[in-house]
Structures are given as structure tokens and as C-alpha cells.
Amino acid sequence: MIDFDFHLERGAFTLQLASRIPGNGITALFGRSGCGKTTLLRCIAGLERRVRGHLHMQGEVWQDQQCFLRPEQRAIGYVFQEGRLFPHLSVQRNLEYGLRRIPASQRRIEFAEVVELLGLRELVKRLPNELSGGQRQRVAIGRALLTCPQVLLMDEPLAALDAISKAEIMPYLERLHGELAIPVLLVSHSLEEVSRLADHMLLLDGGRLRAEGPLLQMLTRTDLPLAHSDNASAVLEAKVLNNTDDHMSELVCGGGHRLLISRENVVPGQEVRARILARDVAVALEPxxxxxxxxxxxxxxxxxxDDPHPGHVLLRLDLDGQALLSRITRRSRERLALAPDMKAYALIKGITLN
Incomplete structure (x- = not known):
């Protein structure tokens, strides 16, 4: 558990945040630019000396009224937008730089594990200028992990990457989600990235905590702006059943409901997240x-x-305990006489696998 209560004043901006973040999985820090996401990471890293309050990291006191650990005393890994690798060192030596900071007796993750986890085996002899953007970020993450941190802080690690590099690195970030035993705090402006990677979310607004909770619940809360954005979506937890002969894959989600998606190369038995945009869900009274x-x-x-578009409404739908969102026209709502607690059918036109 990461327990913090921070108060920081910087000119016209005030950060006043308190929360208890889960001690495992990926927690997304989400909100508009200037809301305090990066400042919160800096407070946790000990880079904001004027911050008041407390920080307890997995039961250890890193900051309170009597104690303030300096950044070098805090077991953190920090990954920035740019990899910030040493340009004159090979990938292997960049990775070993992180490893050398930790005595052998205190290492919880080894060089070979990180190389395997992040798919770096073929890159260890290269220099940073011989790598793609996604490869450089994988090396930066590996270097941070080899410091054996108690928490990994990632400040928009995909923001500087093009679409191809993002697609390249995303599977490795998903592996961090499944295989790391340390908490990750991820700053991102992309709801798609957050939906794919995070377990928990803190929604920040003007230096304050507007809401927090499990990601799947946060995405579909109609009292929050996430559900009313153009890319509003829900995420269903599902499992791959099989791949069909006509290049489709069949999933099963809560309640035994089955979904067909146009997707190849997914593995039967694999647990996946199915992201469904509100605009891709129509509603019918009969199949x-x-x-x-x-x-x-x-x-x-x-x-x-109500929806930001005056001609639309937003429906929140229950699928055996999992939530879906549907954005339809007011005319359709009135024509079908839709009302809360009615039974209906969700017609899903598009699904993206996370």
C-alpha cells in the first residue's frame, strides 16, 4: 500500500492530494494537463522538498513531520517521456548502470530476468542511437527495474513515440502488469493506454483528487467526464475460447456471454480485456x-x-455485473421508450482487444 497526504504550494498552483494506492498492479494518474500528475510523481520521488504531509511506502515511512528521505534514499525507478539513456554506453552497460546501484545481497530482480521480460536479448550490444523509440523506452524501463525499486514511476512513457513504436512497446508494458510484484504509477493523457494497462485510477483535477477506484468502474461512472468524452468506453474482462476458420476469435465474458471479434493470433485460454466504445453500442428491445x-x-x-451532445443520451448497461456504455440519439431513446431497469439487447458493432 502507498499511503500519502501531500500539500504543496507553487505560485498560483496548489496540490492537495491524499490517497491509499494498492501495493500492486498499475495505477493510472489521469486528468488534464496541469492537474498535478507529474507533480505527484515528483512528490513521491522526493524531488519536491517543500511538500508537506506524509508518505508511507509499503509500510515504510519515507516522509512525515520528523522524516524526509532524499531522492537517492528512496527505492524508486523513474521512467521519463524520453529514455534518457547514456548515448556513449551500449544497451548492456546502460542496464548495468541501474544494477550497480544495488548491492548483490539486496537485488530482487536480475539482469537476465529484465532482458527476458522486455525482449532485449538481441539489443544488448547496440548503442542508443541504433534503437527505435520503443526500444529505447524498453531499455529505460529495464534500467529502472534493475535498481530494484519498491515503486516504478512512469511519466508519460509513450508520449514521445509514434504509433508504430507505441504498438511495439505496448505488449511489454502489459507484461509488466502481469509479471511484476511492485506497484507502478503511470501518468498518461491517453484513455486508450490507460484502459489497456491500468488496474486502478486516480482522476485529478486542479491539484485535487476528483475520484479514484478500480479502472473498470471509473470508466463507466456517469458522474465523471470519462464516460462523456468522445472516446468513452467500457472494458470487459474476458477469456479467449478459440480462433475460427473465418479469421475470427471467440471470447467468453462474465455470465458466460460470448463475443466474436475480428482478430487473429490470440491464444485460447488467454485472459484479455475487450474495450468497447460507447458509440459502437446500439440498443434494441428484441434480438x-x-x-x-x-x-x-x-x-x-x-x-x-444527458450527453455533451444535446441530441444524444448516454446509457449505462448491466451485463451480469459488468458495465457497458451506449451513446444513442434522444430520438431513439424516445422511440423505444427506454427507461432505467428495462431489459434490452446491446448490439456491439466494434470491439478492441487490450
Whole structure:
């Protein structure tokens, strides 16, 4: 558990944040630019000496009224937007720089483990200028991990990458999610990245904590701006059943409901996240008898709320304990006489696997 209560004043900006973050998995720090995400990371890293309050890291006191550990005394790994590798050192020597900071008796992760985890075996002899952006970030993450941190801080690690490099590094970040036993704090402006990687979310606004909770719940809370954005979505936890002969894959989610997606090379038995945009979910009162939409799931309407677009409404739907969002027109809502607690069918036009 990461327990903190920070107060920091810097000119016209005030950070006033308190939370208890889970001691494992990935916690996303999300919000508009200038809301305090990077400042919060700097407070945890000990880089903001004027911050008041306390920080307890996995039961250890890093800061309170009597104690303030300097940055070099805090067991953190810090990954910035740019890799910040030493340009004159090979990948191997960049990685070993992190390893040398930790006595052998205190190492919790070894060089070979990091190389395997991040797919760096073929890169260890190269110099940083011989790497792609995604490869450089993988090396930067590896160097941070080899300091054996109690927490890994990642400040928009994908922001400086192009689409190809992001696609390259994302599977390795997902492996961190599944295989690391240390908490990760991830700053991101991308709801798609957060939906794919995070378990928990802190939503910041103007230096304050607006809301926090498990990611899947936060995405579909209609009292928060996430559910009303253009890319509003829900995430279903599912498992791959099989790959079909017509280049589709079949998933099963909560309640035994099955989904078909146009996706190849997923492994049967693999646990996945299915991200479904609100704009890709239509609603019907009866299952269609002839339709090009492959996925039709029985749901119950939990609530209907206004949408930023005056001609639309947002529906929150229950699928056996998991939530979906659907953005439809007001005209459709009135034509179907939709109301909370009604049973209906969600027609899902598009699914992205995380």
C-alpha cells in the first residue's frame, strides 16, 4: 500500500492530494494537463522538498513531520517521456548502470530476468542511437527495474513515440502488469493506454483528487467526464475460447456471454480485456433476426444521463455485473421508450482487444 497526504504550494498552483494506492498492479494518474500528475510523481520521488504531509511506502515511512528521505534514499525507478539513456554506453552497460546501484545481497530482480521480460536479448550490444523509440523506452524501463525499486514511476512513457513504436512497446508494458510484484504509477493523457494497462485510477483535477477506484468502474461512472468524452468506453474482462476458420476469435465474458471479434493470433485460454466504445453500442428491445452485427448481448438499463451532445443520451448497461456504455440519439431513446431497469439487447458493432 502507498499511503500519502501531500500539500504543496507553487505560485498560483496548489496540490492537495491524499490517497491509499494498492501495493500492486498499475495505477493510472489521469486528468488534464496541469492537474498535478507529474507533480505527484515528483512528490513521491522526493524531488519536491517543500511538500508537506506524509508518505508511507509499503509500510515504510519515507516522509512525515520528523522524516524526509532524499531522492537517492528512496527505492524508486523513474521512467521519463524520453529514455534518457547514456548515448556513449551500449544497451548492456546502460542496464548495468541501474544494477550497480544495488548491492548483490539486496537485488530482487536480475539482469537476465529484465532482458527476458522486455525482449532485449538481441539489443544488448547496440548503442542508443541504433534503437527505435520503443526500444529505447524498453531499455529505460529495464534500467529502472534493475535498481530494484519498491515503486516504478512512469511519466508519460509513450508520449514521445509514434504509433508504430507505441504498438511495439505496448505488449511489454502489459507484461509488466502481469509479471511484476511492485506497484507502478503511470501518468498518461491517453484513455486508450490507460484502459489497456491500468488496474486502478486516480482522476485529478486542479491539484485535487476528483475520484479514484478500480479502472473498470471509473470508466463507466456517469458522474465523471470519462464516460462523456468522445472516446468513452467500457472494458470487459474476458477469456479467449478459440480462433475460427473465418479469421475470427471467440471470447467468453462474465455470465458466460460470448463475443466474436475480428482478430487473429490470440491464444485460447488467454485472459484479455475487450474495450468497447460507447458509440459502437446500439440498443434494441428484441434480438435482431437479420443483421450484420455479430454480437447481441442481453442487458439491463441501469441509468440514462444527458450527453455533451444535446441530441444524444448516454446509457449505462448491466451485463451480469459488468458495465457497458451506449451513446444513442434522444430520438431513439424516445422511440423505444427506454427507461432505467428495462431489459434490452446491446448490439456491439466494434470491439478492441487490450
Amino acid at each position: 435482431p433476426t437479420a443483421s450484420s452485427v455479430s454480437n447481441c448481448l442481453p442487458v439491463r438499463i441501469l441509468e440514462i444521463s
